[in-house]
Amino acid sequence: xxxxxxxxxxxxxxxxxxxxxxxxxxxxxxxxxxxxxxxxxxxxxxxxxxxxxxxxxxxxxxxxxxxxxxxxxxxxxxxxxxxxxxxxxxxxxxxxxxxxxxxxxxxxxxxxxxxxxxxxxxxxxxxxxxxxxxxxxxxxxxxxxxxxxxxxxxxxxxxxxxxxxxxxxxxxxxxxxxxxxxxxxxxxxxxxxxxxxxxxxxxxxxxxxxxxxxxxxxxxxxxxxxxxxxxxxxxxxxxxxxxxxxxxxxxxxxxxxxxxxxxxxxxxxxxxxxxxxxxxxxxxxxxxxxxxxxxxxxxxxxxxxxxxxxxxxxxxxxxxxxxxxxxxxxxxxxxxxxxxxxxxxxxxxx
Ligand code: ATP
Ligand code: MG
Numbered sequence: 148x149x150x151x152x153x154x155x156x157x158x159x160x161x162x163x164x165x166x167x168x169x170x171x172x173x174x175x176x177x178x179x180x181x182x183x184x185x186x187x188x189x190x191x192x193x194x195x196x197x198x199x200x201x202x203x204x205x206x207x208x209x210x211x212x213x214x215x216x217x218x219x220x221x222x223x224x225x226x227x228x229x230x231x232x233x234x235x236x237x238x239x240x241x242x243x244x245x246x247x248x249x250x251x252x253x254x255x256x257x258x259x260x261x262x263x264x265x266x267x268x269x270x271x272x273x274x275x276x277x278x279x280x281x282x283x284x285x286x287x288x289x290x291x292x293x294x295x296x297x298x299x300x301x302x303x304x305x306x307x308x309x310x311x312x313x314x315x316x317x318x319x320x321x322x323x324x325x326x327x328x329x330x331x332x333x334x335x336x337x338x339x340x341x342x343x344x345x346x347x348x349x350x351x352x353x354x355x356x357x358x359x360x361x362x363x364x365x366x367x368x369x370x371x372x373x374x375x376x377x378x379x380x381x382x383x384x385x386x387x388x389x390x391x392x393x394x395x396x397x398x399x400x401x402x403x404x405x406x407x408x409x410x411x412x413x414x415x416x417x418x419x420x421x422x423x424x425x426x427x428x429x430x431x432x433x434x435x436x437x438x439x440x441x442x443x444x445x446x447x448x449x450x451x452x453x454x455x456x457x458x459x460x461x462x463x464x465x466x467x468x469x470x471x472x473x474x475x476x477x478x479x480x481x482x483x484x485x486x487x488x489x490x491x492x493x494x495x496x497x
Pocket of ligand 2: 450
């Protein structure tokens with residue numbers, strides 16, 4: 148599909164370039180013909196005047212003083228030949244360059260389309276798993292001629308669990324598409340970043356306790372201009388991952404500091420780490436590191452970091468990750484803080 152589009156685009160490029168080139172050549176040809184004709188006419192006039200002058204003194208036979216009419220035709224033919232070669236040259240060069248240029252123009256569109264197709268197929272795959280599990284479980288219960296109440300209860304409980312998973316997945320998908328499209332439900336406001344992080348830590352504490360993971364924080368008080376839901380989502384995803392991908396008795400360190408005009412959030416764990424090969428794809432939607440290697444019961448959808456990346460981008464920030472297998476992972480998020488003037492007006496309000 149993209150090959151034919153590339154050829155079509157090249158043809159359009161060529162059509163435009165050749166129209167300009169041939170029009171220019173036509174003007175050149177007409178100009179050269181006119182100039183040559185005028186030069187020959189002048190020459191003829193000069194010769195005739197000279198002959199008339201000479202005849203005044205003594206009659207002169209019409210000697211071999213003549214203008215070569217063939218010269219005009221020759222000039223025209225030569226000009227035509229040169230212009231033809233130039234146009235042929237332009238056609239070949241523009242064709243080649245146009246083809247390369249068309250490829251470069253279409254590449255981002257092609258990449259986006261491939262990404263979109265992969266996204267749809269991954270999403271369908273994630274949806275299929277709970278639906279299949281639910282269907283199988285229900286079929287087994289139905290086939291049972293006299294299912295006990297307990298059996299029916301278990302079947303219903305399983306169905307509810309799978310529905311919850313589906314619900315969570317669909318919510319995450321919606322979040323992802325909303326952040327990606329910049330479809331915001333609120334305007335950015337001045338927020339106390341420290342208290343948002345502290346609140347998320349409080350929410351995540353029970354999860355950390357289950358694995359006896361210590362959440363250590365060192366948080367500077369700082370205001371940022373952003374959307375609260377986005378900051379919550381960002382911090383929550385990073386801390387959730389640090390807990391999920393750490394072994395029992397681990398330590399997760401959360402730090403917030405000011406650095407010039409930015410606020411820097413680091414979430415560091417001493418968990419299972421990520422290999423260099425996986426680091427490259429970690430922000431891709433649905434990307435999950437091989438489960439057998441992680442040996443964790445974590446069953447996420449691989450959307451958390453893709454959402455984090457979208458949030459960071461929409462806030463004109465950056466995210467960096469450093470990791471070593473079996474040593475741990477550190478995520479560093481840099482976000483612009485509020486401008487000085489906003490800080491002043493905020494402190495006045497307080
Ligand atoms: P979700 O966040 O959608 O519930 P998830 O946690 O699997 O699912 P991401 O948060 O996008 O998805 O993370 C992608 C993958 O990166 C994870 O599956 C995990 O393998 C790896 N990963 C992320 N954070 C860490 C971490 N702190 N330590 C080790 N591996 C990590
Ligand atoms: Mg996650």
